[in-house]
Amino acid sequence: xxxxPKKIKMIAAALTIVGLGLxxxxxxxxxxxxxxxxxxxxxxxxxxxxxxxxxxxxGEAHAAMIQAALTGELDDSHAGTHxxxxxxxxxxxxxxxxxxxxxxAEHAVDSHDDHGAARHAENRPWAGLLVNTIFxxxxxxxxxxxxxxxxxxxxGWSVGILRVMEAMALWVGIPMLVMFFIGIxxxxxxxxxxxxxxxxxxxPASANYDKIIAGKVAWLNAPFFLARTVIYFIIWAGAxxxxxxxxxxxxAMSKGKNLFFTQRKLAATFLVLYAVTSSTSAWDFIMSxxxxxxxxxxxxxxxxxxxxxxxxxxxxxxxYLRLGGxxxxxxxxxxxxxGKFMFAFSVFWTYLWFSQYMLIWYSxxxxxxxxxxxxxxxxxKPIFIGMVALNFLLPILVLMSRDSKRIFGFLSLxxxxxxxxxxxxxxxxxxxxxxxxEFGFGYPELxxxxxxxxxxxxxxxxxxxxxxxxxxxxxxxxxxxxxHQ
Amino acid sequence: xxxTESPALVRxxxxxxxVVLSAVKTLRDKGHSISEVYSPFPIHGLDKAMGLKETRLxxxxxxxxxxxxxVAILITWYMMNSNWAQDIGGKPSMSWGKNMPSFVPTMFELxxxxxxxxxxxxxxxxxxxxPGAEAxxxxxxxxxxxxxxxxxxxxxxxxxxxxAGAIEIIEA
Numbered sequence: 001x002x003x004x005p006k007k008i009k010m011i012a013a014a015l016t017i018v019g020l021g022l023x024x025x026x027x028x029x030x031x032x033x034x035x036x037x038x039x040x041x042x043x044x045x046x047x048x049x050x051x052x053x054x055x056x057x058x059g060e061a062h063a064a065m066i067q068a069a070l071t072g073e074l075d076d077s078h079a080g081t082h083x084x085x086x087x088x089x090x091x092x093x094x095x096x097x098x099x100x101x102x103x104x105a106e107h108a109v110d111s112h113d114d115h116g117a118a119r120h121a122e123n124r125p126w127a128g129l130l131v132n133t134i135f136x137x138x139x140x141x142x143x144x145x146x147x148x149x150x151x152x153x154x155x156g157w158s159v160g161i162l163r164v165m166e167a168m169a170l171w172v173g174i175p176m177l178v179m180f181f182i183g184i185x186x187x188x189x190x191x192x193x194x195x196x197x198x199x200x201x202x203x204p205a206s207a208n209y210d211k212i213i214a215g216k217v218a219w220l221n222a223p224f225f226l227a228r229t230v231i232y233f234i235i236w237a238g239a240x241x242x243x244x245x246x247x248x249x250x251x252a253m254s255k256g257k258n259l260f261f262t263q264r265k266l267a268a269t270f271l272v273l274y275a276v277t278s279s280t281s282a283w284d285f286i287m288s289x290x291x292x293x294x295x296x297x298x299x300x301x302x303x304x305x306x307x308x309x310x311x312x313x314x315x316x317x318x319x320y321l322r323l324g325g326x327x328x329x330x331x332x333x334x335x336x337x338x339g340k341f342m343f344a345f346s347v348f349w350t351y352l353w354f355s356q357y358m359l360i361w362y363s364x365x366x367x368x369x370x371x372x373x374x375x376x377x378x379x380x381k382p383i384f385i386g387m388v389a390l391n392f393l394l395p396i397l398v399l400m401s402r403d404s405k406r407i408f409g410f411l412s413l414x415x416x417x418x419x420x421x422x423x424x425x426x427x428x429x430x431x432x433x434x435x436x437x438e439f440g441f442g443y444p445e446l447x448x449x450x451x452x453x454x455x456x457x458x459x460x461x462x463x464x465x466x467x468x469x470x471x472x473x474x475x476x477x478x479x480x481x482x483x484h485q
Numbered sequence: 486x487x488x489t490e491s492p493a494l495v496r497x498x499x500x501x502x503x504v505v506l507s508a509v510k511t512l513r514d515k516g517h518s519i520s521e522v523y524s525p526f527p528i529h530g531l532d533k534a535m536g537l538k539e540t541r542l543x544x545x546x547x548x549x550x551x552x553x554x555x556v557a558i559l560i561t562w563y564m565m566n567s568n569w570a571q572d573i574g575g576k577p578s579m580s581w582g583k584n585m586p587s588f589v590p591t592m593f594e595l596x597x598x599x600x601x602x603x604x605x606x607x608x609x610x611x612x613x614x615x616p617g618a619e620a621x622x623x624x625x626x627x628x629x630x631x632x633x634x635x636x637x638x639x640x641x642x643x644x645x646x647x648x649a650g651a652i653e654i655i656e657a
Contacts, residue, residue: 361574401543
């Protein structure tokens with residue numbers, strides 16, 4: 001039976017504690033003063049002309065949008081392109097309205113700035129926690145999805161690594177608990193990650209009133225958000241638990257008997273629920289940060305990133321177990337296939353990233369394009385472009401050849417870079433809408449990362465050691481052993 | 486391939502792909518060399534069992550893909566920006582760099598097109614397959630339900646083939 005070496009356990013425990021400590025420091029740091037963000041801000045202001053600074057706040061977003069339209073920054077021939085759309089009327093209407101607001105913004109740029117920067121700075125530790133929560137949630141959830149696919153598609157080759165997937169899938173509950181806590185904290189107004197949680201956002205009499213968000217309150221309201229989080233938790237953690245329970249039960253059965261079809265039914269049911277919840281959870285946890293903005297591809301896009309992340313971590317774990325000689329039945333052919341999955345879904349992720357980007361870029365509608373204009377600001381651009389390079393060019397160049405998917409060095413190097421790339425992807429999805437330009441990689445971000453990393457190693461290591469790594473009665477154990485290509 | 490014509494050859498026919506695969510393995514383990522195997526369909530793992538060199542088609546395909554990408558960049562630039570500049574998506578920037586996202590589908594398609602087509606033509610040329618080419622398989626049954634191992638004649642070859650499950654042996 002596999003057991004996590006004492007040394008690794010100690011390091012992981014130390015990481016968890018250090019991470020927790022850094023998180024606590026992060027939560028007690030006042031970023032509005034700690035960072036010299038104000039100077040940067042002033043520079044940014046000049047560069048971007050107030051655009052996208054407060055991208056997700058009502059009024060301000062409009063003002064930025066309209067201002068951009070007026071100065072022609074969005075698009076030289078904007079009016080011409082949309083002249084025959086209904087939107088035109090709205091745009092003109094908003095232009096008038098926005099003009100006042102825009103000039104207001106210009107006059108009062110300093111006071112606005114302080115206000116927004118302070119609110120952004122307050123969000124820093126929470127945003128750092130959210131990025132890491134979503135990133136580590138995606139590892140567990142992606143593995144759970146892959147596990148279900150193995151049963152639903154009656155896959156033979158992967159039986160030797162199903163236990164790894166089970167252990168990873170069981171991890172899914174922990175980040176979900178933190179997610180629930182973040183939701184509670186948001187509804188108590190401890191942070192402003194989710195702008196729609198603001199009090200009076202749907203109340204026309206309130207100063208916080210936002211017409212667009214008011215139209216979305218049927219879905220975006222704190223009680224329903226928390227209820228959905230609980231539902232996701234039940235479905236995901238419940239499925240992971242059931243898969244594991246059945247698989248352990250199967251091991252205890254007499255030779256020749258198995259629970260394969262029970263597992264397959266469970267997998268099929270879960271996949272249907274997952275198809276819905278993976279999309280809705282992406283809207284809830286991530287897309288609703290930029291409340292005004294929406295993209296119909298967002299669920300898929302998040303799913304693609306999630307799946308690649310999970311496959312990459314799975315690759316690393318399988319490599320580690322093989323190096324330690326814990327899985328003699330897994331050979332270079334299995335690893336090759338895992339590597340292929342990693343490569344293929346990196347390309348799939350790029351495909352979805354580009355599809356979302358190109359449609360928005362091409363149509364150039366202000367309410368959509370602001371999302372990418374935020375991310376193309378001088379501050380975010382290096383991260384934004386860098387993560388696309390890491391998630392697309394690197395896998396293409398490193399993982400395309402057959403041999404590189406069989407050599408530990410290449411595969412682990414690519415894995416580490418892909419993980420870094422997808423962490424940055426989650427960072428870039430969360431940060432512009434929550435902390436604006438007050439972002440950074442400091443205590444909360446690093447703390448959250450180390451905390452989850454240590455905890456992940458401990459939890460997954462624990463579950464890997466809880467059951468034999470080889471399944472006994474799965475009908476395709478033999479097929480997996482003889483897998484070659 | 487055509488260069489397998491040599492004076493003393495033994496051809497053995499089989500009726501099952503698994504038997505052929507294991508026959509190739511045992512014969513090579515005994516130190517015999519296999520010149521060619523004919524089969525109506527590809528047999529998984531046969532290339533490794535025969536000890537064939539790794540194909541270089543993959544490298545060729547990568548280069549063809551790069552050529553396709555280059556061609557795509559050139560024609561999109563020439564057609565859309567240079568020869569007759571177009572207003573793309575309401576963005577009359579007239580520069581390839583700024584319009585690049587809208588050319589990505591073209592770049593992708595031409596990369597695939599070049600890689601796939603040139604790879605197929607390369608395959609045909611390397612294997613001397615052209616219209617009117619003579620069939621290279623010595624026995625038409627290998628296009629139906631039989632498999633054939635072709636190897637140089639030598640001591641102990643025929644008993645070894647028989648032991649490996651050959652149903653018919655032709656000495657040529």
